[in-house]
Amino acid sequence: MITTDICxxxxxxxxxxxxxxxxxxxxxxHLIDALPQVGGQLSEIYPQxxxxxxxxxPEVKAQTLVDNLMxxxxxxxxxxxxxxxxxxxxxxxxxxxxxxxxxxxAVQCQVVVIAGGLGCFEPRKPEITNLEQFEGxxxxxxxxxxxxFRDRRVVLAGGGDSALDWTIFLADIAQEVTLIHRSxxxxxxxDSAEKVVELARQGRIKLLLQSNITSIHGNGHLKEVSVTAxxxxxQILAADHLIPLFGLxxxxxxxxxxxxxxxxxxxxxxxxxxxxxxxxxxxxxxxxTYPGKLKLILCGFxxxxxxxQSAFHYVYPNQKLSFKYTTVNGVPxx
Amino acid sequence: xxxxxxxxxDGTRQALEIPEGIxxxxxxxxxxxxxxxxxxxxxxxxCATCHVQVLEGLEALPPAQxxxxxxxxxxxxxxxxxRLACQIRVNESLExxxxxxxxxxx
Ligand SMILES: Cc1cc2nc3c(=O)[nH]c(=O)nc-3n(C[C@H](O)[C@H](O)[C@H](O)COP(=O)(O)OP(=O)(O)OC[C@H]3O[C@@H](n4cnc5c(N)ncnc54)[C@H](O)[C@@H]3O)c2cc1C
Ligand code: FES
Numbered sequence: 001m002i003t004t005d006i007c008x009x010x011x012x013x014x015x016x017x018x019x020x021x022x023x024x025x026x027x028x029x030h031l032i033d034a035l036p037q038v039g040g041q042l043s044e045i046y047p048q049x050x051x052x053x054x055x056x057x058p059e060v061k062a063q064t065l066v067d068n069l070m071x072x073x074x075x076x077x078x079x080x081x082x083x084x085x086x087x088x089x090x091x092x093x094x095x096x097x098x099x100x101x102x103x104x105x106a107v108q109c110q111v112v113v114i115a116g117g118l119g120c121f122e123p124r125k126p127e128i129t130n131l132e133q134f135e136g137x138x139x140x141x142x143x144x145x146x147x148x149f150r151d152r153r154v155v156l157a158g159g160g161d162s163a164l165d166w167t168i169f170l171a172d173i174a175q176e177v178t179l180i181h182r183s184x185x186x187x188x189x190x191d192s193a194e195k196v197v198e199l200a201r202q203g204r205i206k207l208l209l210q211s212n213i214t215s216i217h218g219n220g221h222l223k224e225v226s227v228t229a230x231x232x233x234x235q236i237l238a239a240d241h242l243i244p245l246f247g248l249x250x251x252x253x254x255x256x257x258x259x260x261x262x263x264x265x266x267x268x269x270x271x272x273x274x275x276x277x278x279x280x281x282x283x284x285x286x287x288x289t290y291p292g293k294l295k296l297i298l299c300g301f302x303x304x305x306x307x308x309q310s311a312f313h314y315v316y317p318n319q320k321l322s323f324k325y326t327t328v329n330g331v332p333x334x
Numbered sequence: 335x336x337x338x339x340x341x342x343x344d345g346t347r348q349a350l351e352i353p354e355g356i357x358x359x360x361x362x363x364x365x366x367x368x369x370x371x372x373x374x375x376x377x378x379x380x381c382a383t384c385h386v387q388v389l390e391g392l393e394a395l396p397p398a399q400x401x402x403x404x405x406x407x408x409x410x411x412x413x414x415x416x417r418l419a420c421q422i423r424v425n426e427s428l429e430x431x432x433x434x435x436x437x438x439x440x
Binding site: 041045046049118124125126127157158160181182183186187244246247249264265 | 374375378380381382383400403404407408409410411412413438440
């Protein structure tokens with residue numbers, strides 16, 4: 001089991017900066033994020049967009065801000081668990097918490113900080129009635145281990161970069177690859193689109209344009225996919241795997257069931273220290289709400305600083321905290 | 335006044351009357367009218383959560399630009415009458431149109 005002082009759920013900008021503020025007070029942090037990379041909305045939705053309202057930066061690209069935050073917190077050596085979603089939280093007799101993820105990773109901590117933003121980014125799913133029944137039984141929303149598809153019949157759906165890239169990649173591995181796309185042109189990178197069209201011309205993949213998957217069938221495991229074209233004609237494809245690739249969208253997820261006061265998908269907090277209604281659990285950044293709340297990175301940074309001053313009392317119950325500027329000692333690390 | 339109709343997720347329809355000359359997108363008007371739509375990216379055509387289906391009046395609207403089409407491609411339930419509400423300016427071209435809200439709710 002991983003042990004730490006503060007477990008931060010969400011490695012967006014606010015979760016990352018909280019590591020810095022905690023580090024100044026000699027509190028160690030472990031961060032967990034459902035995405036495979038850090039940076040939250042900045043890295044997932046708008047990495048190349050410039051941001052203009054970070055003090056000291058007249059303009060900074062979202063991804064650069066994330067990279068700089070990672071540099072800024074490196075001296076404090078935070079732990080990271082990425083690509084796993086926090087599912088449960090359990091209070092221990094001594095007041096500490098054990099947090100567990102969907103992959104079974106467990107983290108014991110004195111304080112929990114929810115910096116979950118808009119929630120977990122989850123795959124967008126096509127509207128197929130029995131889709132969830134086949135999840136893990138042929139239906140997957142990402143390619144974790146391409147070897148799983150060796151010599152199998154794979155159907156991919158989508159028209160963006162990941163659908164194109166995986167179609168090209170799996171063409172060499174799978175027995176049969178079919179790409180289904182609702183439109184007749186691709187919006188992904190033009191050279192990937194060209195490659196996919198060329199593979200189809202050579203007969204190495206099947207390309208079904210202006211088509212949608214309308215139903216899936218199987219018996220315990222996926223067996224067939226029905227595809228309806230724009231002209232309403234239907235064809236049935238034998239398939240061992242279906243990979244819908246339509247990007248990610250945020251959902252509040254398991255946090256909603258933890259007994260915290262929730263107001264319109266956000267956690268209500270006390271603005272003195274951004275604590276929630278449950279002792280030792282704080283919520284900072286886009287996930288919290290209070291009168292006057294602004295969903296801005298700047299506001300989340302401020303909340304992180306105040307949260308840490310309050311969390312200190314749980315991590316070091318016998319010590320008195322005296323406030324010091326970083327200009328006094330620089331950035332003292334462990 | 336520009337009048338168009340909004341069909342909510344439960345099928346209920348309501349006519350909206352918007353003064354001419356206001357510089358708002360359909361997404362902003364929907365939010366201001368208390369419709370439950372996410373609009374995560376605030377109208378930058380980056381999130382596709384403001385998806386609407388144009389049930390009537392699609393031809394009168396200015397065509398979607400590449401960035402809008404890119405985002406629509408990320409929606410499994412998009413069709414040829416799908417648009418992003420944040421990319422539609424509220425002007426005379428909307429007169430008489432009917433939009434169904436399709437995006438995820440908050
Ligand atoms: C297009 C766009 C432009 C923006 N421009 C600006 C701007 O110019 N200036 C500004 O200040 N703000 C801007 N914002 C808002 C800004 O991005 C947010 O305020 C900021 O990202 C909030 O940071 P956060 O760390 O609270 O949450 P997020 O960035 O949302 O990160 C939260 C993280 O928590 C993870 N998570 C949630 N639940 C779980 C769970 N159960 N298990 C594991 N992980 C979980 C998520 O995967 C996510 O990575 C913009 C937002 C968008 C979408
Ligand atoms: S509000 Fe994000 S795409 Fe329209």
